[in-house]
Amino acid sequence: xxxxxxxxxxxxxxxxxxxxxxxxxxxxxxxxxxxxxxxxxxxxxxxxxxxxxxxxxxxxxxxxxxxxxxxxxxxxxxxxxxxxxxxxxxxxxxxxxxxxxxxxxxxxxxxxxxxxxxxxxxxxxxxxxxxxxxxxxxxxxxxxxxxxxxxxxxxxxxxxxxxxxxxxxxxxxxxxxxxxxxxxxxxxxxxxxxxxxxxxxxxxxxxxxxxxxxxxxxxxxxxxxxxxxxxxxxxxxxxxxxxxxxxxxxxxxxxxxxxxxxxxxxxxxxxxxxxxxxxxxxxxxxxxxxxxxxxxxxxxxxxxxxxxxxxxxxxxxxxxxxxxxxxxxxxxxxxxxxxxxxxxxxxxxxxxxxxxxxxxxxxxxxxxxxxxxxxxxxxxxxxxxxxxxxxxxxxxxxxxxxxxxxxxxxxxxxxxxxxxxxxxxxxxxxxxxxxxxxxxxxxxxxxxxxxxxxxxxxxxxxxxxxxxxxxxxxxxxxxxxxxxxxxxxxxxxxxxxxxxxxxxxxx
Numbered sequence: 079x080x081x082x083x084x085x086x087x088x089x090x091x092x093x094x095x096x097x098x099x100x101x102x103x104x105x106x107x108x109x110x111x112x113x114x115x116x117x118x119x120x121x122x123x124x125x126x127x128x129x130x131x132x133x134x135x136x137x138x139x140x141x142x143x144x145x146x147x148x149x150x151x152x153x154x155x156x157x158x159x160x161x162x163x164x165x166x167x168x169x170x171x172x173x174x175x176x177x178x179x180x181x182x183x184x185x186x187x188x189x190x191x192x193x194x195x196x197x198x199x200x201x202x203x204x205x206x207x208x209x210x211x212x213x214x215x216x217x218x219x220x221x222x223x224x225x226x227x228x229x230x231x232x233x234x235x236x237x238x239x240x241x242x243x244x245x246x247x248x249x250x251x252x253x254x255x256x257x258x259x260x261x262x263x264x265x266x267x268x269x270x271x272x273x274x275x276x277x278x279x280x281x282x283x284x285x286x287x288x289x290x291x292x293x294x295x296x297x298x299x300x301x302x303x304x305x306x307x308x309x310x311x312x313x314x315x316x317x318x319x320x321x322x323x324x325x326x327x328x329x330x331x332x333x334x335x336x337x338x339x340x341x342x343x344x345x346x347x348x349x350x351x352x353x354x355x356x357x358x359x360x361x362x363x364x365x366x367x368x369x370x371x372x373x374x375x376x377x378x379x380x381x382x383x384x385x386x387x388x389x390x391x392x393x394x395x396x397x398x399x400x401x402x403x404x405x406x407x408x409x410x411x412x413x414x415x416x417x418x419x420x421x422x423x424x425x426x427x428x429x430x431x432x433x434x435x436x437x438x439x440x441x442x443x444x445x446x447x448x449x450x451x452x453x454x455x456x457x458x459x460x461x462x463x464x465x466x467x468x469x470x471x472x473x474x475x476x477x478x479x480x481x482x483x484x485x486x487x488x489x490x491x492x493x494x495x496x497x498x499x500x501x502x503x504x505x506x507x508x509x510x511x512x513x514x515x516x517x518x519x520x521x522x523x524x525x526x527x528x529x530x531x532x533x534x535x536x537x538x539x540x541x542x543x544x545x546x547x548x549x550x551x552x553x554x555x556x557x558x559x560x561x562x563x564x565x566x567x568x569x570x571x572x573x574x575x576x577x578x579x580x581x582x583x584x585x
């Protein structure tokens with residue numbers, strides 16, 4: 079797979095699909111709020127990509143320039159990914175739930191040249207993209223309206239690049255530090271991911287892959303969009319997830335592959351049983367842990383599907399530990415290491431044997447099957463990628479047959495509805511609130527969303543902290559999913575011999 083991807087650009091593959099399958103359906107987009115469904119063939123979407131590429135060139139965007147994009151799931155977002163790649167510029171997605179402050183931190187760090195933004199985000203703060211050339215999706219001002227500006231552009235493709243881009247995207251992800259890190263994704267990463275997921279799901283041209291994952295997220299881009307392109311299949315993109323509507327949408331659009339995570343499965347199970355929900359064309363549900371064995375069995379039986387389990391991170395691109403497309407599946411194991419990767423379990427004194435719990439580490443090829451590194455952080459990159467080994471910060475063990483089992487997350491990372499949340503980032507915001515002397519943030523079990531954000535607070539002497547006011551304060555600085563939903567007040571934080579906060583005692 080690594081050999082298959084090396085040297086190829088995205089447009090080596092895309093242009094071939096357009097040439098061979100011009101009338102095949104590439105994209106189906108549903109916005110249920112507007113009661114609209116739109117479709118594009120490969121040829122039609124190629125013309126949209128070309129117009130968008132020429133629009134970006136007309137705004138002075140060139141190779142190596144970073145363009146920040148904050149959009150909900152929509153066709154324009156997919157156009158931006160492709161068009162920026164076509165002209166050699168760097169795509170920098172901003173999560174649609176991020177606050178203005180979070181977005182500005184990212185735009186400053188990546189040295190953004192231009193901002194492409196949905197009108198609804200500008201409604202919060204008209205000065206959102208101050209200092210940047212701004213293009214607005216859904217706006218009605220002709221001078222900056224994405225749609226109107228694009229329609230004035232030619233449908234001919236700009237000059238084609240020969241060599242793959244060393245940085246196609248900077249994808250910001252929360253880590254153990256307070257500020258998110260920019261993960262550098264190469265064009266080879268995109269191509270490799272496409273072929274890898276084609277193998278995982280045994281994809282074919284007739285597949286219709288349904289996803290509602292945020293298009294700013296690595297899962298949607300590299301485990302849905304990329305494999306659809308390499309397979310010449312159809313992407314069914316839904317603007318938002320609705321537990322009440324989702325399975326009906328999957329059936330309506332003839333989905334054969336579905337991307338899902340724990341929160342989706344659990345909320346779908348909470349809906350009333352509807353007639354015909356077992357009658358569909360779904361072959362695999364491309365699933366991201368965790369779920370109990372009992373919940374898995376109930377979900378598979380109710381919807382007449384099977385789950386293909388995955389484990390991975392932004393840095394290693396895809397479900398590097400996975401169920402294989404053929405052969406046995408061994409739940410609650412998260413699978414075996416996939417082609418193009420090696421895995422090991424490490425303890426303080428070296429690699430551990432079967433059954434021993436330690437840190438899960440993944441080995442791949444930086445820039446192909448692993449990220450190229452962290453943006454503007456060469457020292458951190460060198461510390462993180464040693465001989466191609468990536469420490470995940472998660473814990474697990476391997477059995478004698480090579481099946482890997484997940485046991486726990488890094489104590490300073492919270493996983494909520496598929497999003498990584500840095501405890502340090504939340505702590506730094508809470509520490510600004512008047513009257514808080516000390517604070518520690520941990521993840522605690524949440525039956526629906528995997529983990530909830532819990533804050534343990536020590537107030538200053540005499541201070542009275544109103545929880546509702548504190549929550550409102552957080553809304554100005556944190557995306558909604560990062561805001562603590564469990565808040566406790568303590569006289570003192572539990573500490574060990576050397577003064578370190580014992581977060582395990584706060585869970």
